[in-house]
Amino acid sequence: MVIRVLPASKGGIYTNTGTSQALVNYLEHEAREDRDPQRSIFFDQKREGIDSQEVQEHIDANVKGLRKNKPHFHSLVISPSREELRHLEGDEEKLKSYTRQVMDNYAQNFKSRHLVQVEGNDVVWYATVHKNRQYSGLDEEVQTGQVQPKQKKEGEQTHIHVIVSARDKTMSRSLHPDSGSRQFNYNAWLIKSKKDFEQSFGYKPEITEEQQRQRLDKQVNRLERVGLLLDREQMHDIGRSQNYSPDFWKKIKEVESEAKKGDIFTPRQAYERLIEKPELKEQKAKGLNKGDISPPGLVKSKGKFDHSITKNKNGENSKTEIDQTVEKSGEKTGKYNDTSQKFRPLRIDITPLIGALRFDSVPNTGGHATSKEDDFRRRVRRRR
Template sequence: MYITISPQKLGGAYSQSAGDFVSYLEKENEGKDLMDKEYFFNQYEDQIKPYQVIKEIDGNTAKLKLKEPKYYSLTISPSQYELKHIQNNPEKLKAFVREAMKEYAGSFNREINGRPVNIDDIKYFAKIEQERTYKGYDLAVRENKPFSNQIAHLKNEIRKVERGEVSGNIRQLEAEIQKLVREAPYKIQGKLIEPGMKKEGLQTHIHIIVSRKDASNTYSLSPGSKYKASEVEMHGKIVKRGFERDGFFQKSEQAFDKMFQYNRNYVESYAARKTLSKDPKQYFLSLKSLGINEKKIAFQLIRQTGMQLPVLHLPQSKVGFAVKQLKKIIETGIKSSSIGY
């Protein structure tokens, strides 16, 4: 389960309206019949149309400054294991989003009219998407790039030969291209993975657009606050402030596990990913201490493409240690026959 929170992009291709973002989220509906289209939903309603989303978000921005985000974007990306567990059921995903948004509301360390923030204070609209495409920053694209560049050069040479600009053996150049394709590390059905190519397997995820202002258009609720949950004295009064991101991520995971009786492995957890980035030694000690069956599942999750082990996102000084330790633990597991291939 990966959850991200991003502020509205200001300037460039994004205007002060939510219209551009809503249009972007409508991309999978292009060319579909009316019955096959995916609609927006919120805590209590389904089949909300795009123009309603734009109207509600754009009309809920009282007293926000020109350069302040008018909304935030949340993306919830269940793993392929989680999606398989619930049979990729859209109704179950909607039910989970509604529980997760309760946790979102509860993660604000704020009070409205003397009470904690609750789900009815949050104005949001969510949309399920089924597809993902490779981006330039994806590992597969980055590691394929040297091969893609050489192939592009060879194809350009072939065009020059065909136009008579240079002499050359087209058949030999084509053979070199095929050799590069075979040697490239990441392919789908024999084709090099490149930006824009659709990812294989279950890729269902949910985009959520959340108004910066509460549902009454009175209070500002920012999940991007630089303050963690805390209290501060202002004008002689104690004021609560901040948003607890870690709590939101962890409680959302727990809500999924409870709703669908999902037995989450250690390496799937937000807590484990955070430990890996902050303290790799502790991460690998925890991995090493797992029971045999849980360790076996952990290694399968690490190996398979559905699991993104964030070793690559570690600070450079920690990457070598992390990879070395992971390799050592996996090799030990193989030798003890605790991992099934």
């Protein structure tokens, strides 16, 4: 489902700073190609069979309070996909009913702290159904010479055009869908309208492999903006191996969040997080806290690490695998023979690293201070 506000091009039929005559005539002409020329083809929130002259007069008269150089109306288009049109089985009445839902959402999406909520009946709008589309000079097929301009496109092309006034019925409030998220949340309008289509007609969209790849590419671009340069093909392989499940997309969001915090800063860490099994993640969440590095087989109790003990078939206490491993290593090294000895985590000596970062290790070059005294003098000069 594609729902959008068409841009108002200067000199074109969508120019919206003056009369709506050109746009209304165009919408009527395109809609009459496969219809009775005597039949009125516009509809609104409650009525059908509305004449084009009434549409133009009502839109052009509903402009009190608008400046001459400001938009007087807006043009919207509602384009269901071929799969969605097949699901509706070409029922035009269902398309009209859905258009009314979309325009209700359009009205209710205008928000203001000081003004009353706008409802569907408060908006002046008219719509018509078009069943064909034509190629334009911007289409790739025309530019490559495959088809001619104004040639009809093949397949199911049914869509709905809507012309809506930039003022409410009382002409006391301006309604501009391009005014920004403070007054009109464009994404919220689209999401609500798509959900309404699925719920109203029992439609479950089938997402193709290409659509999944496009979605994943957008996510990879977001990760690149936070400093994670990932291999796209490897990401697609990981996505396919997990069937692009909801858990996979959730992991990507978590990787992005942790990358912003600095917890993930290499591609390898990101890949490992994405292929991590849910059971292992739950183990980490329930078991080990930060700073707790006890190995499997050891239980932390009251600040001490105790060996866990299991029982064999005879009911006798038996040693765990970690105990056996410790004893075997003790036989070879002569250490850790006492299994009751506390487990001590391995400590890494970082003294050389600290020494490398000290002031004395800075190379003696013309661009650097050569001693602590020089550095002190330089700071004093800066303060002066």
